[in-house]
Amino acid sequence: SGMYLIGSGVLLMHSSDNLVLFASLITLLLMFSWWSDVFSEASLEGGHSKKTVNLLKLGMILFIVSEIFLFISPFWAFFHSSSSPNVEIGSIWPPQKVVPFPVEEIPLLNTIILLSSGGTLTAAHHFLLKGEKKHSSSLMKLTILLGMLFTLLQGYEYLEAKFSMSDSSFGSAFFLATGFHGAHVIVGSIFLSACLFQIDKSKISFSQFICFEASAWYWHFVDVVWLFLFISIYWWGS
Structure with missing residues (x-):
């Protein structure tokens, strides 16, 4: 589904947005199917064994490692282009007539x-480990709201670009x-929302x-990743 989503994103640049919607729906379906399975095993089927927990942790670690390599590509492209700008863009960086965003405005606010x-x-x-579900739930909601605010500000930045x-x-x-x-922030917000639902229902x-x-x-x-983006693309790159 990930490869299909990326491929449909490329086609989106050529005015083909139907595949992006379909790929996004498939990705969301797979996400919720996996979460439902993990939640069911942890709450309704006697809980996870130690071996299962270790394997799930290993799987998540490997997934994050694969994501690191995914982000290396745009970073590499940016540093390669900025370190030796070619004559087509005036041999300067940022290119002529390209006005980057002021670092001290939305980028800095989003970082905070x-x-x-x-x-x-x-x-x-920490509150969850202590068994204080109410405090944990409140902080989870605040985290999700901050993630949504970040996404809204990022969208506004795109509109004003x-x-x-x-x-x-x-x-x-x-x-x-x-x-x-930004897509990862949205996925992370959905991930946290699924966990928040389980905390409030006391199912796990x-x-x-x-x-x-x-x-x-x-x-x-x-x-x-955002810290690297802020330092390299917003601050150093501009």
């Missing part, structure tokens, strides 16, 4: 928001990197809540 969400999620994890994806290698690398990251024991740990790892990974 996303790092704050990482802090609230860590606090929610003075360049597009077709404006030289700068525009292509910028929208590819930030777009990938706190000692075996592997899905929550996986969502926390994923969210912190998204935080780290």
Whole structure:
């Protein structure tokens, strides 16, 4: 489904948006099917064994490693283009007539928001381990709201952009990197929402809540990627 989603994203650039919608629906279906299976095993079928928990953790670690390599591509493209800008873009970086975003405005605000969400999620994890479900649930909701606010501000930034994806290698690398990251924030918000639903329903024991740990790892990974994006593309690249 991931390859299909990426392929449909390429076709989207050629005015073919139906496949993107279909690929997104398939991806969401697979996500919810996996979560439903994990939640069912943890709550209705006696809980996960130690071996199962270790395998789930290993699977999540390998998934995050694969995501790291996915993000290496747009970063590599950006650094390659910016380190030796060619004559077609005036041999300067950013290219002529491409106005980058002011670092101290939305990019800095989004950095504060996303790092704050990482802090609230860590606090929610600690409360969950102590069995304080109410405090954990409140902090989880705050984390999800911060993620949604980040997504809205990112969308507003795209609307206000003075360049597009077709404006030289700068525009292509910028929208590819930030777009990938924005998609991961949306997936992470959905992941956290699924865990929040289970916490509020008290369907999973706190000692075996592997899905929550996986969502926390994923969210912190998204935080780290954004820091690299902010430093390299918004600050250094502009």
